[in-house]
Amino acid sequence: MAVEQYRQYIRHLLSERRSRASIQPNAQEYEVQTLFDAEQDHYQLLYVGWRGNKRDFGCILHLDIKNGKIWIQNDGTEVGIANQLVELGVPKEDIVLAFHEPEVRQFTDFGTGEDLALSCG
Numbered sequence: 001m002a003v004e005q006y007r008q009y010i011r012h013l014l015s016e017r018r019s020r021a022s023i024q025p026n027a028q029e030y031e032v033q034t035l036f037d038a039e040q041d042h043y044q045l046l047y048v049g050w051r052g053n054k055r056d057f058g059c060i061l062h063l064d065i066k067n068g069k070i071w072i073q074n075d076g077t078e079v080g081i082a083n084q085l086v087e088l089g090v091p092k093e094d095i096v097l098a099f100h101e102p103e104v105r106q107f108t109d110f111g112t113g114e115d116l117a118l119s120c121g
């Protein structure tokens with residue numbers, strides 16, 4: 001699949017999740033944000049703001065595109081964005097679960113990212 005198609009899938013999934021994020025009561029300054037860096041192929045969904053008197057900030061999803069593959073750096077969702085990408089037609093070998101140690105990735109049903117290590121070495 002073309003990298004541009006992967007970019008569209010990622011932007012769509014992150015934007016969809018942002019729009020479904022519930023408004024938090026007592027959280028006027030609380031929001032869910034999408035960050036798209038198409039030039040460097042970094043994509044994030046995060047939350048930032050205040051809940052009452054507590055500061056709240058964190059990354060829900062972080063994906064990169066490297067060497068034609070989608071690298072999932074962080075996935076704080078229940079469904080798993082890898083599963084959603086597969087449903088859209090992305091081959092499992094084009095998805096790297098980067099939150100797993102490199103030695104463990106071979107035991108997942110997804111890509112290992114070894115081709116990136118070889119191209120960087």
